[in-house]
Amino acid sequence: MYHIALRMLLGDKAKYIMLVSGLTFAALLMSQQCSVFFGIMSWTTSHMRNMRASIWVVDPKVEQINEVKPLRDTDINRVRTVPGVAYAAPLYTGLLQARLADGSFKQIQMVGLDAGTMVGRPSRIIEGHLEDLRLPNTVLVDTDSIKKLSTGRRKPLGVGDVFEINDREARIIGICIADKSFTGAPYVFATYDQALRYAPPTRKMLSFVIAEPVAGMTARQVADQIHQETGLRAFTEDEFFWSTIWWYIRNTGIPISFGTTIILGLVVGIAVSGQTFYSFVLENTRHLAALKAMGASTWLLSRMLLLQAFTVGFIGYGIGIGLASLCGFMFLRKGQPPFIMPYQLPLATFGLIVLICTFAALIGIRRVAKLEAAIVFRA
């Protein structure tokens, strides 16, 4: 009887297309919006992926990585003296302005690394040598900088080319790949001292102290030790990541905005597919009653309805996820908006589509269960 169920479904083209469209829309909206949300959330923590460190020491009031409340220069030595700290290095981060060849300005994300150890350096350098950063007035830029800072030039910036940061010369000695920052400003790396020369002077300039635990101690243990000894706040990498994510969830409209769209996708999916499927069952009431009269049990008819609901569900899900992936492909080629689709997301979307289909099928099954075969004799 299953092929009969499918023929009944596919034969009603208008309803079939409506059902598939509704579920496609729901799957697309839920997966695409979640992917963009995850992408934005990942941008908030891009500093941590571009400057890896086991322990991040910050001002006691700091809650997330993009919020900088500078420390005193002496704090670096206080951290270094804490038992369990293998080494600690200063790190500067700040938004500065770069002047382009055509006279316009672009914001850049300046990162100042400890010149001695280069702790916090980018991991994927595709051109040039990191050590050259120790030369005066030199910077290492990411590929996004090449795109954004080349405006007004005949050919894109490359190693050896020069541009200006706050009226100071910056010579490119290398190019790296870095994750995009939350503000969209491209990353420019320099030594810590060089970065302070580019940055407008303030009373305190040390953004973070990054540290590593000695062998035999965990980052958590050492972070606790740093907090006890210095009064500063010390996060492990994982803690800082989640603290940042939760800060954005609590303090910005991003999750509400995306959450609304995602819930809307779910509601529209349930409403459209539930209503359309119910109307499909209503229109086929006489045929279903005839099947019941001929001896089809409620259980058989329920299985037929489940097959119909899940067929449109799986087709809608496939098209929806396909379209979401296509969106992702196009976004990633363009560089924005951010898009991350972890494998859990298609699985979760699949679960929700199954939920929608089950709901739609149950409405029909309820109708079929109550259906009296005798109605087939009524005019």
Place this chain on the structure above:
Amino acid sequence: MPEESTSQLAVRVKGVTKAFGSGDTRTVALKGVDFDVRLGELMMVVGQSGCGKTTLLSVVAGTLLFDEGEIEVFGSKLHSMKQGAITEFRKRNIGFIFQQFNLIPTLTVKENVSVPMLIGGMRRREAEKAAAEALARVGLGDKLNARPSMLSGGQQQRVAIARALVHEPRLIICDEPTSALDSETGHKIMDLLHDVARSPERCVIIVTHDNRVFHYADRIAEMEDGRVRRVTAGNHDSNAAVPTQA
């Protein structure tokens, strides 16, 4: 009517009552109906609209629960069977022909006819083979892959007859099988049903308003106000209407 087929009862209805609604809106459709049908018989149930013909057909077919009384079909007591058993009984023993044919428009004629076999658990290929044979028997062997909408009313009713017969049920229930057809087509359909009823293992119950076809009946049960008023023998030699108004 053949002598040997009159001896055995196929359907026995005794004191059956059925009411719809409750309180002020309660309507009693069957008021203690007594009625029987013999094997090899074509029984017509006639009467004015609202007299309870369709309700009687529904309870005999096991598609509607009744309030009181007893119904026995081929020895099975419907009044003491559970719903699941009644469904199973219908699947094996009853074929249906409906006024509006009730063919599924998105299926081919062959697929429509194969439905009772598929419900019975037969494999698709075998069911469609049996359907093709049943369609050939009603003269539609060349329309296997046509859609119902491509057929005339008479052809659609013949498809419905093939569907009712394909699994070789012993009781054929027909609800106004000729009312949607012209006179000539109606007679062809009745000839077919008359032949079906000739089998000594089978019987046909037809509810109809159509006095053009009364003469096909072996017996006619006249209903009035929820009761069977009288049962008369049919007159195969005449196509004159019995005195029951449509």
